[in-house]
Amino acid sequence: MFFIQIIFLVKAVDFSKHYEKLLVARAHKTYLERKANYCSHILKMNEMTAYKGTFDNLSGNAAKKPDILKIVKEDVLRILCERRKKTSLEIIKDEIKVAHPLISEALEELERDDLIAIQENCILLTGLGQESAKNILKKHFVLEDYFEKTGSKIEAHTAAHILEHYVSGEVINNIKKLSTLKIEGVPLTKFELNKEGMITDITFSDYGLFERIVSMGIFLGEKIIITNEIPRGIVVKTKNKKFALDKNIAEEIKVVEYERS
Amino acid sequence: MKDLKILLIGQPNVGKSSLLNALVGPRVTVSNYPGTTVEITKAKKSFDKIEIEFVDTPGIYSISDRSEEEKVTERALFEEEADGVIAIADATSLERSLYMALQILEAKIPTVLALNFVEDAEKKGIRINCEKLKGILHIPVVPINPLTKKGIDKLVDTVAKLKKISKRAFTIEYDDHIESAIDKTSSQMKETSMPSRFLAIRILEGDEDFFKFLKDKRIIAEVRGNLEEHPKVAEDIAITRYGTASFIAEKATKIIPLEKEKKLQEEMDRVLLHKISGPLTTSLFLLAIFGILLYLGNLIQGVFTDLTESLLSSLTTAEHSIITIVLVNGLTGIAMGVSIALPYVFLFYLLLGLLEDIGLLSRFTVNAEIFLKKLGLPGKSFIPLALGLGCTAPATRATRVLSSEKEQIHTASLFAFVPCSSRIAIIMGIVGFYGGIRLALSVLAASFAAGLIWAFGIKKVIEIQSEPLLLELPPYRKPLIKNVFAKSWIRMRDFVYIVIPLLALGGIAYGILDMSGLTHIIVEPFSPITTWLGLPTVTIIPIIFGFLQKDLTGAMFLSVLGSEIPLVLTPLQIYTFGVATTIGIPCIIALGMLIKEFGFKRAIILTITSIVYGLLFAGLAWRTISLV
Numbered sequence: 011m012f013f014i015q016i017i018f019l020v021k022a023v024d025f026s027k028h029y030e031k032l033l034v035a036r037a038h039k040t041y042l043e044r045k046a047n048y049c050s051h052i053l054k055m056n057e058m059t060a061y062k063g064t065f066d067n068l069s070g071n072a073a074k075k076p077d078i079l080k081i082v083k084e085d086v087l088r089i090l091c092e093r094r095k096k097t098s099l100e101i102i103k104d105e106i107k108v109a110h111p112l113i114s115e116a117l118e119e120l121e122r123d124d125l126i127a128i129q130e131n132c133i134l135l136t137g138l139g140q141e142s143a144k145n146i147l148k149k150h151f152v153l154e155d156y157f158e159k160t161g162s163k164i165e166a167h168t169a170a171h172i173l174e175h176y177v178s179g180e181v182i183n184n185i186k187k188l189s190t191l192k193i194e195g196v197p198l199t200k201f202e203l204n205k206e207g208m209i210t211d212i213t214f215s216d217y218g219l220f221e222r223i224v225s226m227g228i229f230l231g232e233k234i235i236i237t238n239e240i241p242r243g244i245v246v247k248t249k250n251k252k253f254a255l256d257k258n259i260a261e262e263i264k265v266v267e268y269e270r271s
Numbered sequence: 272m273k274d275l276k277i278l279l280i281g282q283p284n285v286g287k288s289s290l291l292n293a294l295v296g297p298r299v300t301v302s303n304y305p306g307t308t309v310e311i312t313k314a315k316k317s318f319d320k321i322e323i324e325f326v327d328t329p330g331i332y333s334i335s336d337r338s339e340e341e342k343v344t345e346r347a348l349f350e351e352e353a354d355g356v357i358a359i360a361d362a363t364s365l366e367r368s369l370y371m372a373l374q375i376l377e378a379k380i381p382t383v384l385a386l387n388f389v390e391d392a393e394k395k396g397i398r399i400n401c402e403k404l405k406g407i408l409h410i411p412v413v414p415i416n417p418l419t420k421k422g423i424d425k426l427v428d429t430v431a432k433l434k435k436i437s438k439r440a441f442t443i444e445y446d447d448h449i450e451s452a453i454d455k456t457s458s459q460m461k462e463t464s465m466p467s468r469f470l471a472i473r474i475l476e477g478d479e480d481f482f483k484f485l486k487d488k489r490i491i492a493e494v495r496g497n498l499e500e501h502p503k504v505a506e507d508i509a510i511t512r513y514g515t516a517s518f519i520a521e522k523a524t525k526i527i528p529l530e531k532e533k534k535l536q537e538e539m540d541r542v543l544l545h546k547i548s549g550p551l552t553t554s555l556f557l558l559a560i561f562g563i564l565l566y567l568g569n570l571i572q573g574v575f576t577d578l579t580e581s582l583l584s585s586l587t588t589a590e591h592s593i594i595t596i597v598l599v600n601g602l603t604g605i606a607m608g609v610s611i612a613l614p615y616v617f618l619f620y621l622l623l624g625l626l627e628d629i630g631l632l633s634r635f636t637v638n639a640e641i642f643l644k645k646l647g648l649p650g651k652s653f654i655p656l657a658l659g660l661g662c663t664a665p666a667t668r669a670t671r672v673l674s675s676e677k678e679q680i681h682t683a684s685l686f687a688f689v690p691c692s693s694r695i696a697i698i699m700g701i702v703g704f705y706g707g708i709r710l711a712l713s714v715l716a717a718s719f720a721a722g723l724i725w726a727f728g729i730k731k732v733i734e735i736q737s738e739p740l741l742l743e744l745p746p747y748r749k750p751l752i753k754n755v756f757a758k759s760w761i762r763m764r765d766f767v768y769i770v771i772p773l774l775a776l777g778g779i780a781y782g783i784l785d786m787s788g789l790t791h792i793i794v795e796p797f798s799p800i801t802t803w804l805g806l807p808t809v810t811i812i813p814i815i816f817g818f819l820q821k822d823l824t825g826a827m828f829l830s831v832l833g834s835e836i837p838l839v840l841t842p843l844q845i846y847t848f849g850v851a852t853t854i855g856i857p858c859i860i861a862l863g864m865l866i867k868e869f870g871f872k873r874a875i876i877l878t879i880t881s882i883v884y885g886l887l888f889a890g891l892a893w894r895t896i897s898l899v
Contacts, residue, residue, distance in 0.1 A: 217503070217505045218335075220506055220509065221335065221337075221476075222333070222337070223741075224370075225332040225333035226332050226741075226743065227366065227367035230510070238541070238545065239546060240546065240641075241546060241640070242641050242644060242740060243740055245544050245744065249364050249366070249367070250363045251367070251743060252540070252745075252746075253742065253743050254637045254741075254743075254744055255740065256739030259740070
């Protein structure tokens with residue numbers, strides 16, 4: 011279910027510093043679709059007022075210019091890295107459909123930060139730029155891989171393109187692990203005591219129990235720690251709250267070990 | 272003067288009762304909805320220009336209809352015709368509180384968010400920006416602290432100004448497929464006062480109570496059929512709601528990394544939730560409470576008895592007219608009641624309330640769970656069973672916390688073996704006094720053993736599907752003494768209003784029968800019981816009449832046998848008497864409470880079976896012992 015994955019991802023991103031914009035995409039596949047439109051929309055028009063409705067409602071102050079600039083900069087680096095050679099400004103302008111002054115500004119900043127070198131009308135990556143670009147590409151591949159492996163090929167590329175700008179290295183490490191695991195995690199009952207885990211799935215067949223668990227604050231993507239083992243179950247801590255869980259309940263909560271960068 | 276009715280809604284342990292206390296003081300009335308067993312409390316208070324009635328609802332995590340508590344809160348939300356809601360939020364876990372607040376907003380009910388535990392959150396490095404929260408939700412947000420009364424005046428002011436809900440108040444937008452399903456469902460809704468969007472969402476979540484609002488129920492199947500993208504639409508709704516709640520929470524929260532976290536809480540849990548030390552400390556605590564109770568109770572009871580005796584002695588010298596009998600026996604009953612109520616019942620409930628508010632009781636529940644589960648009982652039955660050590664009547668009422676009627680009756684049946692304060696008085700005052708403390712303890716042991724056999728027997732015969740353990744363990748907190756007192760009073764109200772009057776009536780009934788000389792005729796047919804128990808025939812009087820008024824058992828025992836007990840009875844006979852009067856639903860008052868909770872037939876069957884079982888057990892016990 012793509013839907014759940016987005017939520018999971020969004021919650022996972024929660025641990026990084028770069029989650030803010032991504033949260034806009036939370037909860038819905040359609041949000042993500044809209045987000046895609048929304049990003050290109052903003053990039054094209056370079057205007058904050060271009061979108062209304064939900065995003066307004068959710069995120070009040072919307073995307074600030076530096077956010078867009080950051081995205082453009084990262085896109086420039088990515089394109090340069092993908093092409094592996096000198097690239098003309100025209101090609102870049104062609105690929106990134108965004109107002110030209112914004113691209114110029116991005117290039118200026120990149121050059122100032124010593125990530126690219128501009129020679130005549132061509133641009134190439136510096137050593138530092140290579141490294142930075144590889145990181146972005148890695149994010150993209152990990153994300154795409156994750157979405158593909160979890161069964162949503164169509165959106166995988168689009169989703170990866172958007173999320174790559176928002177996800178920290180720390181989160182990428184954890185997502186990478188998920189794609190290589192190819193499973194939804196281990197039951198909480200089989201998880202180690204006092205180890206930091208991350209909830210990947212809640213698999214009750216009964217909606218009542220599912221909603222009870224969620225409304226208590228045990229949610230996908232949250233960090234969770236087993237603090238005590240009790241005779242018929244476990245005591246867990248998540249989001250500042252402690253719960254005693256029966257073995258049968260803990261069994262249906264799936265986790266992976268949370269990895270810090 | 273304008274009148275307002277305001278509901279208080281929040282999670283368990285979010286500080287609802289402390290808030291009610293801070294708003295109106297401990298004066299509350301308790302009421303039930305017909306057909307439900309969980310209580311809501313109401314309290315009125317006049318403020319500057321306004322009289323507000325606050326309705327406190329049971330603590331729940333979400334507005335739904337799956338547990339009794341949730342059903343009651345949902346009904347209160349829609350049937351009380353309240354002018355608004357105070358949604359109490361926990362600053363240490365804001366998103367969870369917002370989950371429910373968003374549900375209330377979906378119902379378009381004017382809401383004030385009262386943010387509790389702000390200081391606790393700051394200690395954890397969580398700072399909540401109320402202005403930002405207000406800006407997103409478009410409802411008033413008031414930080415409160417019921418303990419210091421901070422923010423309470425502002426909360427009252429805000430509530431007094433509460434009007435219709437703002438059109439801009441936050442609404443969750445679900446994904447396009449779900450939104451169109453909501454639109455389609457709400458277009459098929461009958462005319463009601465409730466917003467059709469809210470009804471549609473509840474229907475999509477599968478709440479059958481709301482199906483009646485549809486013009487045509489077939490629409491549900493149709494809408495669900497169209498939702499290919501969401502085979503589990505209810506789950507997706509819950510996920511979106513929680514996702515949105517946590518989004519808002521994160522927007523309004525600033526996390527400040529702390530240098531060092533407080534470790535005391537963790538250390539306490541390391542001991543209290545340990546596989547071995549947990550149950551051990553739980554047992555030690557319970558024993559200590561028992562000890563404190565017996566010691567202090569004895570002390571206070573002594574003072575009371577002296578007081579009432581001097582009062583009554585002036586009356587008993589008068590001639591034996593019917594009036595003096597009514598007066599003396601009635602007053603004795605009340606005196607007995609008071610001298611038990613205050614020291615044992617109230618003190619016990621005070622200690623229990625203290626444990627609850629500190630956060631220890633939930634840990635004890637976890638530790639008792641494994642033992643109770645073996646008896647076929649859920650962990651939650653720990654609280655009613657513990658209350659049973661005070662008085663069976665309020666304990667019977669407390670079985671309401673259990674989720675199924677089977678569990679409730681099974682737990683109530685064990686009150687036959689949990690000695691209430693009156694039975695403890697017999698064990699200590701008669702068996703202990705005349706037979707020694709070891710004999711008294713062996714009566715307790717016999718009662719415990721009989722209870723185990725009973726519980727295992729029931730578990731074998733009846734299949735009880737008990738809910739799996741899913742319990743929040745609140746952080747340890749300093750208790751608010753006023754709150755503990757208020758709670759203890761609510762718990763022992765049954766004792767004061769029902770038990771004490773009945774104690775007086777029981778005393779009067781016995782007095783009249785005794786004067787008319789009918790006592791012996793009445794008890795005559797029951798003499799086979801004493802034969803079976805190997806006791807002198809006259810002891811049937813305290814056994815039978817003890818059922819009318821348990822606390823008179825001791826006095827009657829002495830009056831029929833004289834005070835030279837060791838000359839008349841062997842230690843084994845004292846023991847048998849103790850066991851026979853301990854096991855079983857103790858008295859007519861407990862029976863009355865059982866009838867109220869479970870109906871006449873079941874209550875009678877339970878009471879008679881338990882008493883017969885107790886007598887059989889006592890008889891078998893002395894026979895076995897004398898054989899050995």
